[in-house]
Amino acid sequence: xxxxxxxxxxxxxxxxxxxxxxxxxxxxxxxxxxxxxxxxxxxxxxxxxxxxxxxxxxxxxxxxxxxxxxxxxxxxxxxxxxxxxxxxxxxxxxxxxxxxxxxxxxxxxxxxxxxxxxxxxxxxxxxxxxxxxxxxxxxxxxxxxxxxxxxxxxxxxxxxxxxxxxxxxxxxxxxxxxxxxxxxxxxxxxxxxxxxxxxxxxxxxxxxxxxxxxxxxxxxxxxxxxxxxxxxxxxxxxxxxxxxxxxxxxxxxxxxxxxxxxxxxx
Numbered sequence: 638x639x640x641x642x643x644x645x646x647x648x649x650x651x652x653x654x655x656x657x658x659x660x661x662x663x664x665x666x667x668x669x670x671x672x673x674x675x676x677x678x679x680x681x682x683x684x685x686x687x688x689x690x691x692x693x694x695x696x697x698x699x700x701x702x703x704x705x706x707x708x709x710x711x712x713x714x715x716x717x718x719x720x721x722x723x724x725x726x727x728x729x730x731x732x733x734x735x736x737x738x739x740x741x742x743x744x745x746x747x748x749x750x751x752x753x754x755x756x757x758x759x760x761x762x763x764x765x766x767x768x769x770x771x772x773x774x775x776x777x778x779x780x781x782x783x784x785x786x787x788x789x790x791x792x793x794x795x796x797x798x799x800x801x802x803x804x805x806x807x808x809x810x811x812x813x814x815x816x817x818x819x820x821x822x823x824x825x826x827x828x829x830x831x832x833x834x835x836x837x838x839x840x841x842x843x844x845x846x847x848x849x850x851x852x853x854x855x856x857x858x859x860x861x862x863x864x865x866x867x868x869x870x871x872x873x874x875x876x877x878x879x880x881x882x883x884x885x886x887x888x889x890x891x892x893x894x895x896x897x898x899x900x901x902x903x
Contacts, residue, residue: 666793667789667793667796667797667800670788670789670790670793672788672846672849673785673788673789673793673797675842675845675846676784676785676788676801676846677785677800677801677804678842679739679781679784679785679839679842679843679846680781680782680784680785680801680804680805680808681804681807681808681811682808682835682836682838682839682842683739683743683777683781683808683836683839684777684781684804684805684807684808684809684811684812685808685811685812685815685835686743686746686747686812686832686833686834686835686836686838686839687746687774687777687808687812687832687836688808688809688811688812688813688816688832689812689813689815689816689819689828689831689832689835690750690753690816690828690829690831690832691750691774691812691832692812692813692816693816693820693825693828694713694716695709695713696825697753697754697757697825697828697829698712698713698757700825701754701757701825701826702757702760702763712764712767715764715767715768715771716767716768716770716771716774717771717775718771719767719768719769719770719771719772719775720771720772720774720775720776721775722772723742723771723772723773723774723775723776724775724776724779726772726776727742727775727776727779727780728779730780731779731780731783731784734850735780735783735784735787736784736843736846736847736850738776738780738783738784739777739780739781739784739843740840740843741780742773742776742777742780742781743773743777743836743839743840743843744836744840745769745770745772745773746770746773746774746777746832746836747832747833747836747837748833749766749767749769749770749773750770750829750832750833751829751830751832751833752766752829753766753767753770753829754825754826754827754828754829755826778805781801781805782798782801782802782805785797785798785801785804786798786801788846812832812835815831815835816828816831816832819831
């Protein structure tokens with residue numbers, strides 16, 4: 638049967654020209670951009686922090702919190718619902734500053750996961766903390782992915798995105814390994830603190846990236862800005878420029894005679 642399908646494909650599928658594969662060249666180019674590499678290191682540390690504790694969340698709930706297996710399933714579902722809310726909040730901030738948004742998600746998740754085991758004695762406090770943790774956990778995926786993509790030139794963003802997904806997977810696996818080693822060494826209660834410590838390492842890398850991120854932000858438009866303007870219908874402008882600066886979209890109209898307008902919007 639496989640041979641018959643192969644013959645049919647060979648006979649009826651159209652021949653397609655093979656375009657030169659520049660992937661290998663692009664992959665080598667990434668190594669020449671230290672900012673991309675540092676962002677990838679932050680992604681690895683951030684995902685390691687997130688999954689050092691999250692991998693063993695069910696064990697925390699059943700063995701320390703003494704929740705039943707059935708209730709643990711519902712609690713984990715609530716963790717996911719909180720993540721949807723976290724994604725919504727992340728979307729509001731990530732466009733303005735992906736790095737700061739990623740740092741905020743890391744800080745919130747680190748504090749929540751470190752505090753969670755000690756709060757399991759009070760189910761209400763534990764559930765509130767878990768909801769905050771779930772929101773920050775999901776926001777960490779969005780913010781760290783956008784942050785890393787934005788660190789790359791436009792020509793390398795697709796490849797950087799693919800590489801960052803691989804780094805995410807490596808961080809997930811590494812987090813599980815780190816959490817397991819921590820449990821063997823000092824006990825289940827300490828996986829939250831271990832995850833928070835990995836988060837601190839990610840924040841240290843973020844502090845290295847931050848000055849470069851600030852320098853790369855576009856300056857505000859220097860031409861006069863008005864919220865509304867009435868343009869004469871008989872004026873033809875020579876050039877129209879659209880852009881975004883400091884989170885504000887603007888439209889600049891230029892004329893050689895010196896008539897210039899900038900319109901600001903959201």
